[in-house]
Amino acid sequence: MGKNYFKYYRKMIEKVAIIGAGISGLSFGYQLIKNNHHNFTIYESTSRCGGVISTHSDSKYLYEEGPNTFSISDKRTLQMINDLNLEIVYPLDSSKARYILRNNEPKNIPNSFFSFLTSDFISLTTKFKILKEVFNRKKPLNETESIYDFFERRFNKEFVEYLVNPFIAGTFSGNPKTLSIKHAFPKMYDFENEYKSITKGFIKSKKPPNQIKRSIISFKSGMEELIISLSKLLEKQICLNSKVISIDNVDSKFLLKISINNEIITRVYDKVVVTIPIHKLNELKLTDQDSNDLKNNIVIDYPPLSTITLSYKKKDIPLPINGFGLLVPEIEKKNILGVLYLSSMFDYRAPKDETLFTVFIGGSRQPSLASLSKKEIIKLVKTDLKSIYGIINQPVYVEHKYWPQSIPQYSLDYQNHLNSLKKIERNLNGLTFTGNYIGGISLENNILNAMKSANKLINYNYE
Incomplete structure (x- = not known):
């Protein structure tokens, strides 16, 4: 054992504070316990864990108020689910179809490369652009290239407007013209740099060891x-209604001032992990002035987003709504960003004689719409549902959820923000940031990044 064992032991007794009990903070805690490190506390300022993950459930309806599904492609994520003894539910066969609006009509998107090239969704010109992408050697005009410019350069405008634009609205609630390809889609960026082609990159790149x-x-x-x-x-490690007000770094220790049930207390830790969203960082004071100034200069856009969940009697919908959902390109000039077909995605989400779906409105595309009154938003949503699906009857259920800050936008200057976070971590050795503003916005990105950070913080091999 010797020296390495004692280094490991010192790590095991270090006290760790985790700020925030969203999916990143909870995943960090899970990974610490998996590494047999129990000496940590998770501070959550609200009365519940989970952050944006929230499920509505009553006697008739079950739906998500935050992320609607969980996309997994890594065996470490699956292992966590198994460790928690969770029973996975997979989408119904009826959810396989996915749609994009074109000329005010939902078009089924082919689910294979061959069927995509033989479909009538895109023009012959664009199909040739896709086939010829491996020979495209056109260079980017700017070092910080947008998603829009990247895909227009590699394919063409139609590809961007009818495939990329709606996808970005549905995932980031974002605008492809203002998002960085390097940070939002690093795999695509790396494929071009290494293989000179996205297509070639998908074919030749090695499968990651944990990929499933x-x-x-x-x-x-x-x-x-x-x-x-x-x-x-x-x-045993979670403290609810506990807001960390400030972090002071003294003699290689961290002094945290925490408001717990309106009482201010001070606690000392060896390591601190910050998982709260960037837009909440201004509420957390760092007594190191340089770090505090850097923190206050990190301004990341989180566009507002509203969701409207509606249920209609099936007899009141002219055509059956089956599939996963519909994405709406900006060029179609609608109020809504997209629709998720909840009752055809999973069983037991609504009564059998009803169709339940969630509609998204706002985001970077039309942020002002998200903050309208519930009545005004419902009116806009009904207008689009009538235009697209021919629905004229009233829903039997309507609920509205407003997110004033939805998803962090990986802007063209995003590297500057990441550099500031790294500099704060260097200034305050032992402080770590993790969350959906670093390394990807998906739930799985959050979980894996938290696991990686936890391993780096405490995991030492020893003989």
Whole structure:
């Protein structure tokens, strides 16, 4: 054992504070316990864990108020689910179809490369552009290239407007003209740099060691099951209604001032992990002035987003709504960003004689729409549903959820923000940032990045 064992032992007794009990904070805690490190506390300023992950459940309806599904493609994520004894629910066969609006009509998107090239969704010109992409040697005009410019350069405008634009609205609630290809889609960026072609990159790149076949999943009682199970595992370490006000670095220790039930206390830690969203960092004071100034200069856009969940009697919908959902390109000039077909995605989400779906509005495309009144938003949504699906009858259920800050936008100057975060970590040795503003916005990105950070913080091999 010797020297390496004692280094490992010192790591095991270090006290760790985790700020935030969203999926990143909980995943960090899970990984610490998996490494047999129990000497940590998770501080959550609200009365519940989970952050944006929240499931609505009543006697008739089950739906998500935050992320609707969980895309997994890594065996470490699957292992965590198995460790928590969660029962995975897979989408119904009826959800396989995916649609994009074109000329005000939902068009089924082919699910294979060959069927895509033989479909009538895109023009012959664009099909040739896709086939010839391997020979495209056109260079970017700017070092910080947008998603829009990247895909227009590699393919063409139609490809961007009818495939990339709606996808970005549906994932980032974003605008491809203002998002960085390097940070939002690093794999695509790397493929071009290494193989001079996206197509060639997909064919020739090596499969990551932990990669498994991608699956879209949920759980019987919704996504909040994941949060409940993690919270139960970490119940001894979680402190709710506990807001960290400031962090002071003194003699290689961190002094945290924490407001717990309106009482200010001070606690000392060896390491600190910050998982709260960037837009909440201004509420956290760093007594190191340089670091505090850097923190306050990190301004990342989180566009507002509203969701409207509606249920209609099936007899009131002229055509059956089956599939995963519909994405709406900006060029179609609609109010909505997209629609998720909830009752055809999973069983037991609505009564059998009803169709339940969630509609998204706002985002970077039309941020002002997200903050309208519930009545005004519902009116806009009904207008588009009538235009697209021919629905004229009233829904039997309507609920509205407003997210004033939805998803961090990986802007063209995003590297500057990451550099500032890295500099703060260097200034305050032992402080770590992790969250959906670093390394990807998906739930799986959050989980894997938190696991990686936890391993780096405490995991030492010893003989």
